[in-house]
Amino acid sequence: MATAKMSVAELEEFLRRExxxxxxxxxxxxxxxxxxxxxxxxRYNERMLRPGGTVSxxxxxxxxxxxxxxxLLSAIGPVGLAVTTNLNINFLRKGRSGQDVLxxxxxxxxxxxxxxxxxxxxxxxxxxxxxxxxxxxxxxxQ
Numbered sequence: 120m121a122t123a124k125m126s127v128a129e130l131e132e133f134l135r136r137e138x139x140x141x142x143x144x145x146x147x148x149x150x151x152x153x154x155x156x157x158x159x160x161x162r163y164n165e166r167m168l169r170p171g172g173t174v175s176x177x178x179x180x181x182x183x184x185x186x187x188x189x190x191l192l193s194a195i196g197p198v199g200l201a202v203t204t205n206l207n208i209n210f211l212r213k214g215r216s217g218q219d220v221l222x223x224x225x226x227x228x229x230x231x232x233x234x235x236x237x238x239x240x241x242x243x244x245x246x247x248x249x250x251x252x253x254x255x256x257x258x259x260x261q
Contacts, residue, residue, distance in 0.1 A: 121154035121226075124196035130189055133197050147185060152193035156225040159186040160243070163219050174214025174242065174249070183208065183238040183252040186222035191234050191256050194226060198258060204233075205255040212249050219243040232258055 125133065127149050134142040134149075141147060150158040161167070161182045169175040184203055191201055214220060221241040228235045238252040 121194060123152060123154035123193045125152070125193050127152055129197075130192055133192070133199075134189075137199050141181075141185060147182070149189055152189055154194045155190070156223070157186055157190040157193060159189055159222045159224070161220045161222070163217055167214075167220070168216055172216040174216075174220060176208070176210065179210070179214065179220065179240050179250050180206065180208055180252075182220055182222045183224075183240060183250070184254065186224035186238050187236050187252075187254045187256065190224040190226055190236060191229075191258075194229055194234070195258060198261070200259045201234075201256050203254060204257045206252060207254070208250055208252045210250050212247060214240075214242045214249045215245075218245075220249075230258075234258060 130149055146162050148160045150160055167174050167178045221243050222238050224238040226236045234256045239248045240250040242249045
């Protein structure tokens with residue numbers, strides 16, 4: 120089992136400082152992060168919805184990318200310039216109006232320059248995934 124390089128409190132402090140556009144409020148909350156996996160919650164807000172009352176694709180993609188960044192930082196520490204190089208999403212079912220969205224991320228491979236992971240998105244409290252994401256991050260030279 121990997122040892123986390125950053126605690127949840129350290130991650131939240133770093134992300135509030137470096138990415139206030141996403142982490143300044145209480146919409147996105149890191150529930151756990153251990154260097155291999157993380158769980159991130161986006162609290163329900165009507166801004167998340169597309170016409171028809173479904174959670175929008177951009178909302179799901181942004182949360183998945185956010186969760187992947189959180190799990191990566193928990194594994195490598197505060198590397199602000201780690202960036203997404205690829206993100207693939209499969210929408211599986213409708214995200215329900217009125218429900219928080221959970222993103223469960225895990226690293227599949229962590230190298231010196233690239234990290235690959237997957238994220239399962241859930242419409243709380245249902246156990247059935249609403250989307251599945253794979254993502255690759257580029258890690259800059261330290």
